[in-house]
Amino acid sequence: MNLWETITGNDLTREWKAFTARAGALPADYQAAWGQITVHLFPYGDFTGRNLTPILDAALGLLEASSADGLSIHEVLGDDIPGFCAALAGGEGARTFRDRWREQLNRNVARKLGRLGG
Template sequence: MNFWETVTGSDLTREWKAFEARAEELPADYRAAWEQMKGHLFPYSGFTGRELMPILDSALGLLEEAATDGQSIHEVLGDDIAGFCTALAGGAGARDYRDRWREQLNRNVARKLSRLGG
C-alpha cells in the first residue's frame, strides 16, 4: 500500500468491493448472515475501519467454506450472531469506537483541568 492509497482509502474501497462480490456468490441465508455480521462488527472498527478488514475477510472466508461444505448457517454461527461477532472482535468487553472516543475525551478534559488547576 502506498501513501496515496493510505490517505484516500482507495485500497479499502477496492477490498470492500471484493468482499461484496464474494458475498454475492453466497446462498441467500449466508448473505443475510453476512449483512448481520457487518452490522455487529462495525462498532469495533476505528475511524477508517482498516483494522477490521482482516476480521471481515476471515468471517467471509468462514461463510464461504461452510456454504461449500453444505453446513447450515445455524451450525456455523449458532443462535447468537452478535455474540459470535463480539468474540471475533476480541471477546466480551472488547472496546468499540465509543469506548475509545470516551477515553480520549476524558484524557483531554483531565489534561485541560490539570493546566487550569496547576
C-alpha cells in the same frame, strides 16, 4: 499498498467491492448473516477500518466454506451473532471506537478541569 492508496482509501474501496462480490455469491441466508456480521463488527474498527479487513476476510471465508459444505447458517454461527462478532474482534471485553472516544473525552475534560482548579 502505496501512499496514495492509503491516503485516499482506494485500497479499502477495492477490498470492500471484493467482499461484496464474494458475499453476493452466497445463499440468501448466508448473505443476511454477512450483513449482520458487518454491522456488528464495524464498532470495533479503528478510524479507517483497516484493522477489520483480515477479520472480515476470515469471517467471509468461513461463510463460503460452510456454505460449500452444505451447513445451515445456524449451525455455523449459532443464535448469537453479536457475540460471535465480539469474539472475532478480540473477546467480550474488546474496546469499540465509542470506548476509545469516551476515554479520550474523559481525559481531556479531566485535564481542562485540572487546569481550571489549580
